[in-house]
Amino acid sequence: MSGYELHQKLRTKTVRQVKKKQYDEAISTLYQGAIDLLDQKEQGSACDLALYMIDVYGFKSQQVDSESRDRITEILGKAQPDFWRKKVIDAALKWSAKASDAPAGDPLLRLYIAKMLAKESAYHLAEPHFISACIPAPTTYTIESAPKAFAQMMLDWLVEHSKAATEVEGETRDTNAIERIEAGRFALRGVMPFLTGYIELTTTRQKSLLLPVQPNPRPYVPPGSSGSAAKSDLQLYLTANADLNFAQMALALCIEGDRIKSTGSGSRAAPDWLKSAWTALVRQYEREAAALQQEEGVRETIPHLSAIYFDIQPPRAQSNMLSDMMASLFGGGGPAAGGASAARATQPAATSIKQAPPPSKPAQTAAPASTSAPSAQADDLVDDEMD
Template identity: 50%
Template sequence: MSSGYELHQKLRTKTVRQLKKKDYEGAIKSLYDGSKQLLSDKEQGSGCDLACYLVDVYTQGQIKSDEQSRTRLVELISLAAPDFWRKKVIDASIRWSVATTGAPAGDGYLRLAIAEILSKEGDYLASEPHYIAACSPPPAMASSDLFAPHAPKSFACMMLDWLAAHASEATKEPGESRAAESIERVGAGAFALRGLLPLLLARAMTNSRAFLNIYISRLVQKHPNLLLPVKPNPKPFSPPGGMPAPESPQQLYLTASPDLNFAQMAFAMISQAVDHKRRTSGARVPDQLRDGWLAIVRQYEREAGGLDDDYMAEVLPQLGSIYFDIQPSRPQGGNFMQDMLGSLMGGGAGGGAPGAGSSNQPRTVAVKSAPPPVISKAADPGQAAAGSASGPGDASGGGEDLDLD
């Protein structure tokens, strides 16, 4: 019988006695110290089992999620090897966190810490949903101490690291002749969208802005040839139809990447819609703003974005419903632009449940995760930028292409 197994059994027996006396602090110390020792000794199964028991004691003792309680769990997770045992600890920790905080995704600091552990190991796909959760506080909890203000920065940096790693791996594929820098430029917009869109669905406007600004500013510092040769660049977003300027003006970097341009225009248009609803106590958005949204979606569809079509077909109608009062239609197998226009013409902009389009009445939005990223064989937008002067538009509405010139 191994010493690790003996220690594991001894501590479980000791914890049972402590819990009978309702000595939760003693039980927590026994389990934490024991799990830490076992994991340090590479006794993965025994160490993770005690860590799960620790979470169970948190629940029995009604331990709140705070810096001390979550730090214990984060330390144990960081000591564990990346296998199904560690996943059991992570899942148990999140369930406890959800129950004790009341936040749908749990404590944002805990989710961020888990995300950073996974991303440091290079498991970016697994870290992504934890970053999204850390950046998506419910509106009522946006100012609480459960969510880290630096989470969007960490998320943006992870996405850039993931983009670079993915491009590096792509160079090793048979028949691939492009350099990693060229592949990065091709995929940069798709990675921006897969980070931004879930935050917009969660109505996390402040964190959406922070994520997008950090991501794009660092991206163009690394790849300045993504920018179009126009001045000024960046330029301020101009609201459609003479609407008042947004409270927090958004700068648009004009690039040859349709994905990057759409990400920026989508956020700017949604910000304008949120500002309008705030000023008018949730009144329906003006036609010119709704038409401007439909126009940029139509233009993006023609320019063939880098994210999976099925994913975009689910996300974009949801954003149209939440922010622009466009009632989503039932899936009919068409493309997402046809579905959006069909719902607009058939059901009207004000349909759906009362308040469904109001940013003041949050609702749960369920959308599947973006599929694993694939770098397309599209032309390098850095090379295209040198000979192009067209980019994202001024959202003038009317359903036409939105040109800057």
Template identity: 45%
Template sequence: MAKVSQPELKRFLDRHISVNIQGGRKVQGTLRGYDLFLNLVVDNAVECLLVDKNQDSWESGPNCGTVIQGLAEYEKAPEQVQATEESIVHSIFEKKFAHALIAECEDSEIKLHPIGFAVYYYAYSTWTSRPTLFLEDLFVLPEYRNLGVGKRLFKHLGDIAHKEDCARVEWNVLTWNATLSAMGGTIGAVDTSAIPGGNGGYELHQKLRTKTVRLLKKQKYDEAIATLYEGSIKLLEMNEQGSGCDLAVYLLEVYDQANIKNDSASLDRIVSILGKTTAEFWRKKVISAAVKWTCAAQGDALGDAKLRLYIAELLAKDKLYYDAEAQFIAACAQSAEGVGAFAAMMKAWNEEYSSAMAKSDPHSPPESSVERVLAGTFAMRGWIPLLVAKAAENAYLFLRTFVTLVTERNPSLLLSVKPNPKEYQSSAPVSTCKGEMYVTGNPVLNFGQNAVLLACDASQQTGGVPDQLKGAWQQLTRQFMQENNAAVGGYIFEFLSKISSTYFGLAPARPQVDMLSNMMSSIMGGGGASSDGAKQAQPASIKQLPKPADTSSFKPLEAGGQSEADELLDDEMD
């Protein structure tokens, strides 16, 4: 027979306890003693019962005059009590204007007497076509407080509201009643005293949607926009994230329906809403709808650059780097305004990623070594998509800013050559391309600088790209893929092919793909094309490199193993 373990009760001696016993009964009091058979000695024991007086007659229940008078005294208005036993019987049990819950307790003579009550009735909302349970009064006699009686009354009311399919439960609280206000907070209640036009976030949301529908039928677009914007802001300030963002998405639908241009006024509304949105799930919905609208309003695939940049910086602040990356790419493909912020974010991403990798093994190389190795990889996440988006000049500005930032943090990344940086020397007979590149100990970073400057040079050529530039590009990419194919993955070939055809009118020869890619491949998200990244981008056609591996996947190694950071350092030494 299995041995039944006895509960440890010693630590509860002389403390207030709550005991559940058979039949759904509950006793509360102070534990004074116990034995091996779980016979308890409970001092000042109280058993609380809830009796629903909707069905019983008043005569069959206890006299509640004591608790009603107690409520009046608690609310500092004893002289205002006009209720009598007869009037209560008539209004509640005969006319059924309201319903009552009575909390009862056995006295020393094993007789039930009331210790608290709740009186409630039903209201109706035409917006929801559902009832509302309105709590008129809830009161517990002072000597029976702090025993959970009030919470049990609240719970029972919640069960009734759920059974009757009520949209919500409402009650009013006197401003000085801190006890009931605090209880409301513990059960997730919302203070609706400051809400104009509604008794709660849900009702306000429904009223504003209904009002907007009526305004749209009359083609009053300006009023509809004002209604949705002001309502969205109000709900977000109430921390009603779902309702507030739903109105924001509806606002963008009205923008589209009314052919609203993406001017400063319309964009400022969206920026204000996004600034108050804190729930990641709902913010993504608003961002998606906003980008879709700006793309349609501008008639291109990238949308508004300033909105994209604002979204990117908002996401980067929350360290949602991959999502921010897509927005930065779209913004920087159109304007150089966000290039510096983009480079700074990629630097921060590299630092955090390198730190997580280095900490995955206590014997791993220092974080600075890992940062130096991964610098080129994170740089590729910026300059390659910008070249694909035909923004060569901004790709150069991004890469130059990024290299400057990472070499300031890790000066040892720069090789001791003179001059450094060195001036770009074009292989074309005639070139107007001006630029500089740093000579570093990171081959991927060096390749990126050469590739971007060649693309800039080719884009500035008139009358076709000279064969010398084409040859220089082919030699550069062929050598890079031969030396780094295992490190960056075969999917880079597809991006380079796109750049080759866009800027040079050719495609490099397909390399032999090493299927056993090392850790740098996982940094870029593993093998395969970037379709997943594109799907995760916003509606515009943004090409991202695959999402990096989750840092939570970095596990400490057993003794004698070689960490991923060790492998990267070996590559650097080579």
């Protein structure tokens, strides 16, 4: 029987089963039919049956469980990376968001899709799925392996990006040099979910990124605190990359801001010392790193973080000019902005993740001074940026 004939036969059969509300039988028929058609390389027909199977999940009010998820992942694992597979992915995530308490879709399904795309080197497509997989659902489970897998994918992306950059006409730096310079840009793409794992992997691969100071890494101490009792579980890696240093300190201060604002009854306002610490960090970053000027996603994110964690409100109509943005950032307080943010792991995820564009090729310029700080400058960098 040809693929077309099998498709039509199974479609007709399952329509009758659905009319009789024989949902389990219809799901079984559609699932096995999709697998058989994929084995026959009939991608379009197979994915059409998979889409109908997901529709029947909805008719049945099927909740996300290992069996319902595994049917989808087996079909995706056999499918080729084309628009038909994307239709199945989109439909599956839409169903799983309704059939679970995870607004961004079932985290395990998200993680499977993310790993599948990363294996195909489709890193930009994998990124929002990894982010969603790292966001805990309100009452279900958190996937402990997701941030580690996310970090590994970002390192793989950095390596491939750096190799491609060496092939640009006129580029004279080798892959290792570009990796050291570009490492921070990838950290800034998704600081909250995966930063610690990414820093560990990157500094293991590029040992010269670590500054020659001891101890390194060292426990984070909140501003204004002293003594070992104030140290947190967060470890700060003192590096010669301004982007990596900013990303770590931004994460630490956001965690501190979230802790303060969620302590006690109601939402507490960010204290002045925390606002000052954040303001000083962003000002220093503006001086030392090019990413704030080059990366639109970084420019857009800083005002949002300022409002959510530090009660520093941007103007209602933001200008694209860096000077206007910075003036608004440092200009005043007010209540925290409403709405969910993918950067704040304590809030439920949105159904979709706003994503930065893929990283551009690095400019063929000398590395900033902070990316190659000599040993004599290490203590100054630590005092200024990492205390």
